[in-house]
Amino acid sequence: MNLMDFFRRNKEPTATTAKDRLQIVLAHERADRNAPDFLPALQKELLAVIKKYVPIDDDKVAVKLERESGCSMLEVNVELPAPQPGTPRQPATTAVG
């Protein structure tokens, strides 16, 4: 089963109100177990980049970070505000960094 199939099967059952949702997963496999893990730092910048495209409510962001020998996995789930019908979503103009 590839990752796309995984997402298809794991989509929320048809919730009463369909939501806009963004799920991000990063898996970093390191040959050298002691190589630095940059996922925690990357996570903040990732959200900053996404905020340029869509407004994100920080308390609608769920983050999971797991580490195993030589592999770290970061999962970020964001519930996005449903777009007002008829208003095309423009990239947000908030400056980053």
Next chain:
Amino acid sequence: MNLMDFFRRNKEPTATTAKDRLQIVLAHERADRNAPDFLPALQKELLAVIKKYVPIDDDKVAVKLERESGCSMLEVNVELPAPQPGTPRQPATTAVG
């Protein structure tokens, strides 16, 4: 099965030489089928952010974008250069345009 289990099960079988690998998946579910899809634009910026942490060879980047009704999924697989033993990986200093 949650996503972390998926990555564990899908790790490459012990290849002859363990590689540093980064896998990124974004799934964007849109309640409004006609809402704009920002994943293609987001993909370029994501790689630019990652390049601040680790050098990326553009021909070692595989991108898959799939769209279904109301859901788009972007999968980026990056084979990273194995760090030289003993050299801690510092954030790359390349300025992002």
